[in-house]
Amino acid sequence: MSDAPQPPPAQDAANDKFRQMELWISTVLRIGVGVSLFLVLGGTILSFIHHPDYVTSRTELSQLVGPEADFPHSLPAVAKGMWNLQGRAFVAAGLLALIATPVMRVLVSIISFVYQRDRAYVAITTIVLALLLFSFLVGKTQ
Amino acid sequence: MTPLEFTLITFGISLAAGVLGSLLGLGGGIIVVPALTLLLGIDIRFAIGASIISIIATSCGAAAAYVRGQMANLRVAMLLEMATAAGAVSGAYVAGRINSVFLYIIFGLVLAYSALAMFRKRHEHIGDPAPPDPLATRLRLHSVFYDRAARKEIVYQVTHTRLALGVMYVAGVLSGLLGIGSGILKVPAMDIAMHLPIKVSTATSTFMIGVTGAASAGVYFARGEIDPFIAGPVAAGVVLGATAGSHLLGRLQNRHIRIVFVVILLWTSLQMLRKGWSGL
Numbered sequence: 001m002s003d004a005p006q007p008p009p010a011q012d013a014a015n016d017k018f019r020q021m022e023l024w025i026s027t028v029l030r031i032g033v034g035v036s037l038f039l040v041l042g043g044t045i046l047s048f049i050h051h052p053d054y055v056t057s058r059t060e061l062s063q064l065v066g067p068e069a070d071f072p073h074s075l076p077a078v079a080k081g082m083w084n085l086q087g088r089a090f091v092a093a094g095l096l097a098l099i100a101t102p103v104m105r106v107l108v109s110i111i112s113f114v115y116q117r118d119r120a121y122v123a124i125t126t127i128v129l130a131l132l133l134f135s136f137l138v139g140k141t142q
Numbered sequence: 143m144t145p146l147e148f149t150l151i152t153f154g155i156s157l158a159a160g161v162l163g164s165l166l167g168l169g170g171g172i173i174v175v176p177a178l179t180l181l182l183g184i185d186i187r188f189a190i191g192a193s194i195i196s197i198i199a200t201s202c203g204a205a206a207a208y209v210r211g212q213m214a215n216l217r218v219a220m221l222l223e224m225a226t227a228a229g230a231v232s233g234a235y236v237a238g239r240i241n242s243v244f245l246y247i248i249f250g251l252v253l254a255y256s257a258l259a260m261f262r263k264r265h266e267h268i269g270d271p272a273p274p275d276p277l278a279t280r281l282r283l284h285s286v287f288y289d290r291a292a293r294k295e296i297v298y299q300v301t302h303t304r305l306a307l308g309v310m311y312v313a314g315v316l317s318g319l320l321g322i323g324s325g326i327l328k329v330p331a332m333d334i335a336m337h338l339p340i341k342v343s344t345a346t347s348t349f350m351i352g353v354t355g356a357a358s359a360g361v362y363f364a365r366g367e368i369d370p371f372i373a374g375p376v377a378a379g380v381v382l383g384a385t386a387g388s389h390l391l392g393r394l395q396n397r398h399i400r401i402v403f404v405v406i407l408l409w410t411s412l413q414m415l416r417k418g419w420s421g422l
Binding site: 018021022023025026027029030032033036037040041043044047048051054055056057058060061064065066067069071072073074088089091092094095096098099100101102103105106109120121124125127128131132134135136138 | 143144145146148149182184185187188195198199201202203205206207209210212216217220221223224227228230231234235280281352353355356357358359360361363364365366368369370371372373374375377378381382385
C-alpha cells in the first residue's frame, strides 16, 4: 500500500494512539481477507481436482447450484468436511472467516478505545458488539 | 454450462461488483442478485445469500486501505453503526407486523428525495464551512483526509449529528425489514445531513456495511442459503475487485462519484416504487 497518503503530523500522544488503532484495524481486515481468500481459492482448486468432470460436464451444475444442492452449513459439518479434504468445506470455512472478520474488527476497536481511555467510544463500540450478537441470536431463533 | 464456466463467469461479474461497490459504499447486491438470478438462473434464496457475502467482501476488501489512508472516518462509522444496528434489531422485531407495500413506497420516495438532494450539491466545494455542531465536536468527529485528485488535504467539519443518527436508525429498521439498503441510505445520510466529503461518505459507508452484513450472514449460513459453489467465487471476485477499487477512489473526481451514485439512487428508487405499486 505504498500509495496510501501519509497521515497528517500527529499533534499529541492521543493522535498517535488513534493512528495505532487505524493500523490495527487495517491489519485485522487484511488478515481476515487473506485467510478467507486462501481457503476459498484452495477449496475451489481442491473441488476441481476431485471432480475433473466439472471442467467438461454440462449436467453437473444443477446439482451444485440448484435448489437441491448439498453442502455443509453448520460448524461441525464444515469441520468434518475439511477433515475429509472436501473442497466445498474449505470454501465454506473461508466464507465463515470472512463473516467473522467484521466482528473481530469491532472487538479490536473496543480494545483500542479502552487503551485510549476514550470512555464515550468504548461505550459506543460495546453497544455495537452487543447489538451484533443480539441480532445473531434473534435471527437464529426465528 | 459447465461448473468451470459458471465459476469463471461468477468470478468475473463479482470482480466488477467489488470495484463499483467499494467506490460507492454499496454492497454490490445491486449487481450480484440480478446477475445470478436473471443471467445464471440461480434460485433467489441462494442469490441473496451470495449478496450478503458480497456486502462483507466489499467492506473487508476495501476498508483496510480506506482506514490506513484515513479516507474512512472511524469515529463517524462507529457512532452511526450503533444507530443502524439498533434499527436493524427493531426492524427484525416488527417484521411481519407491518405492510411491506407501504414500506417499499416510503423507501422509494426517500431514495428519490436523496437523489435530488445529492444532485443539487454537485457544484458545492468540499470543505465548505458547515455550522459547528457541539455534539460532533464533543465526539471528535471532525477530521481531515488527503484527496489525491485535488492533491491537497481536505479539512472537514461534521454537522447535524443527531439528525444523521435518526436517519441511520430508520435506515437500519428499513434494511432489517426489507433486507436491502445497507449502503444506499448511509451515503446520503453522511453526504446530505452530516456534510462529509463524498469520498469520505462512500469510504465510511464501505467500512460500515461489513458489520451490517455480518449481523445477518450467520443466520443465512445456518439456514443453508449460502452455497459455497456460488458464494465462493463471489467472495473471491468481490474481495479482489474491492481491493483494486479502494486504491482508485482517491484519484477520482468528486463530481463523477456523485453523479454515478445519483443514477443508482434513482434506479433503485424506481425499483422500490414499482414493487410497492404492483403490491397495492
